[in-house]
Amino acid sequence: MARVLTPQAEDFPRWYQDVIAKAELAENGPVRGSQVIRPTGWAIWERMVAEVDLRIKDAGAENASFPLLIPQSYLQREAEHVEGFAPELAVVTIGGGKELDEPAVIRPTSETVIGEFMAKWVQSYRDLPLLLNQWANVLRWEKRTRLFLRSSEFHWQEGHTAHATKDDARAYARRILHDVYEDFMVNVLAIPVVVGRKTVRERFAGATDTYTLEGLMRDGKALQMGTSHELGQNFAKAFDIGFLGGDGQQHHAWTTSWGVSTRMVGGLIMAHGDDNGLRVPPALAPVQAYVIVVKDGEGVAETAAQLHEELKAAGVRVKLDTRTDIPFGRRAVDAELRGYPVRIELGPRDLKEGNVTIARRVDGSKTPVAVGAVAKAVVEALEADQKSLHDAALAYREAHTAxxxxxxxxxxxxxxxxxxxxxxxxxxxxxxxxxxxxxxxxxxxxxxxxxxxxxxxxxxxxxxxxxx
Amino acid sequence: MARVLTPQAEDFPRWYQDVIAKAELAENGPVRGSQVIRPTGWAIWERMVAEVDLRIKDAGAENASFPLLIPQSYLQREAEHVEGFAPELAVVTIGGGKELDEPAVIRPTSETVIGEFMAKWVQSYRDLPLLLNQWANVLRWEKRTRLFLRSSEFHWQEGHTAHATKDDARAYARRILHDVYEDFMVNVLAIPVVVGRKTVRERFAGATDTYTLEGLMRDGKALQMGTSHELGQNFAKAFDIGFLGGDGQQHHAWTTSWGVSTRMVGGLIMAHGDDNGLRVPPALAPVQAYVIVVKDGEGVAETAAQLHEELKAAGVRVKLDTRTDIPFGRRAVDAELRGYPVRIELGPRDLKEGNVTIARRVDGSKTPVAVGAVAKAVVEALEADQKSLHDAALAYREAHTAxxxxxxxxxxxxxxxxxxxxxxxxxxxxxxxxxxxxxxxxxxxxxxxxxxxxxxxxxxxxxxxxxx
Structure with missing residues (x-):
């Protein structure tokens, strides 16, 4: 296969940029630090959203939507928070052709505006816990940006909860950490994360306790894949989130916040990618199986369509490529770049013997398989490759932990x-x-x-x- | 039932506000014209997204994500477009603590920035049609705002496509109009829309042809529920979206754009709601069946849990309410307000005779049903009520069309x-x-x-x- 990407060993950052460009995942936007996420990249994020959202709902939180614009004064109510975020704000000063009385900032995160509304909605201990989440875009004016990893605007979910006690807040922040994030990262992303506690220096601006999940990339650098914070009563006091307890007294609530973002797409690329491109774990992959017609010929199109249907019926996310006007080699390279776990290649020669070729992205193997046995072989390959990607990432981490x-x-x-x-x-x-x-x-x-x-x-x- | 809402006949706008407040759908945000969409409202939007997204994907468009911030100069490249949107822009002038060299606007819509990228991605007729969509927030600094119907920030999908010919662009704009929007509105929202062409006066700023779907609300006013535009070559020329044709010549592409938004939630409220609150069509409803324990007693909790499981297994979106510490009347009123199509009420008295009560939101009927027959009865009720909501809306429209x-x-x-x-x-x-x-x-x-x-x-x- 012709060299399409800079090899990882030669220049890892360059390899990362190459993969993103050649697999058509994303590009830089016109305003500094912004990004355009193209369909191949966005489909990966949509699958992340689907899997994380399921787990968040299982943990009892409900989705809502809070405004993009926050009055500048809100940020100032929590001292550490404003200190942390003030340098990174994008400020709207003109609206509808007029200078605004109070400038509004584009949310860098939403503790403040959500705190304001929690204060209205929480009156009694019966209103607690209040478990909210939103899928949203946020913006931080970063000095040095890199696609997916550190962009000014990015997409994420941010969970925000209020609890009657510190213990309950802690238990929930940890539940999200383990049952939502760790479970997703290990079992879907196939990235074995180190789960721990941030030091005071690394803590979120306004939190009392920050928990993190750290992945190891194939260049030996760590990536913070997600965080879950206990905010103590900092925001509850700043926004007066109070409630009448079962004891007849007024109390301040205890709040948490937690998030994962499009940064995980960067993590996915760097934890599993190789010199031929992405390797997307089957449990995540928007396209798990790629049925590709090598060359037209008797019965080829029909068999391809039939396999496509069979795989769909077997619950496999499958895509059919019959574009024989584009050279097979180019399409195969594209499929490798995009990291589709399994390719099913059909041509007239193999088909005459009743076979197709199953090409697996993870180990690079190519095996002839009888047409009637394809669905079973694909399902088995997907399971095996999910495990082997995880095990390889774990072995890499163990070899690179001293x-x-x-x-x-x-x-x-x-x-x-x-x-x-x-x-x-x-x-x-x-x-x-x-x-x-x-x-x-x-x-x-x-x-x-x-x-x-x-x-x-x-x-x-x-x-x-x-x-x- | 105690009066919770201002009756529609007394004051329709007040009724609308009351429903939104009492059903906890949304509230005004702190920056003028912004809104907070609460879990009950957002769940309705999430269902709209799921159904519309399916249809968009069936029409062959792929989701992507373009930046929130657009350089101000982009807007100016298409004369009608800038004239239409300039008065409504929110402008970011400060980023990272510094005045920006070029101010950026928060997207009011994304023809311009997407045009810029289409120009890069489209080279040859083989790259066409290019069919893109994004689910995104946009912002227009509106003078008079109303929750869901006209808010400064709102959520929508905006499709943007480029085609080799005017005919192909027209066919696609119409396909979206009918196969995506009309199908969704009629068959899921149960709102019979008038589908037609906008006059020049009402056309989208920068379009050559605008198609629209108009619903009739229960106060006799129309609501534009969605639009699909042919943009001719206006944006293709402004952003130089050109391609090498099969004829060996350079051509400008023909583009379309099309969108539906959170405004549809307002339409849903006003097309079907009554003096007791929302009536959500079963095909859309995030909660189709609400299993509610009236009072604790022998076997009640077990039967409720069992029915909940049975309904889930039957593919019904179901919610279980066992909060007997809150008066039944209040919970029933809340369920009416939120428009859950079917309530399954369980108490010890009925259960002694092997019955539960099925209360239907659309016609207000209450029927005793044997426990073993609940799943079937619910599925039938959901189907019948979807049809009757649609038929009632159609009858209303016919009676109010002269x-x-x-x-x-x-x-x-x-x-x-x-x-x-x-x-x-x-x-x-x-x-x-x-x-x-x-x-x-x-x-x-x-x-x-x-x-x-x-x-x-x-x-x-x-x-x-x-x-x-």
Missing amino acids: DAATLAEAIEAAGDGFARLPWADCGVEGENEANAKGVSVRCLVRADGSVPDSEDEAGLVAYLARSY | DAATLAEAIEAAGDGFARLPWADCGVEGENEANAKGVSVRCLVRADGSVPDSEDEAGLVAYLARSY
């Missing part, structure tokens, strides 16, 4: 993956030192891998890495 | 519904005169009800009405 005894060792090891270092041997000073060298503490975990309640617990392990 | 012989008669008749007047007896002058009296020409249709190719065809009929 236990370090000192900060210096950890910074060195973080050149090529995760470095694990006892948090007691790192601490805030070590963290600052690492940061100065381009390495950050991605998260803290307990020795058994579980998520700590506080960074002051004994025996915590810090994961250090370079990151996106 | 054939007028003169413009004066038409303007008079438009006080209470549609007035049909030969376009030859109205014309541009008549249209202007009607407009001065608060009546507009909603669309032109042929005598046989089909959609005209031009307003100059002989024998056209104009539909006049007051409108939203």
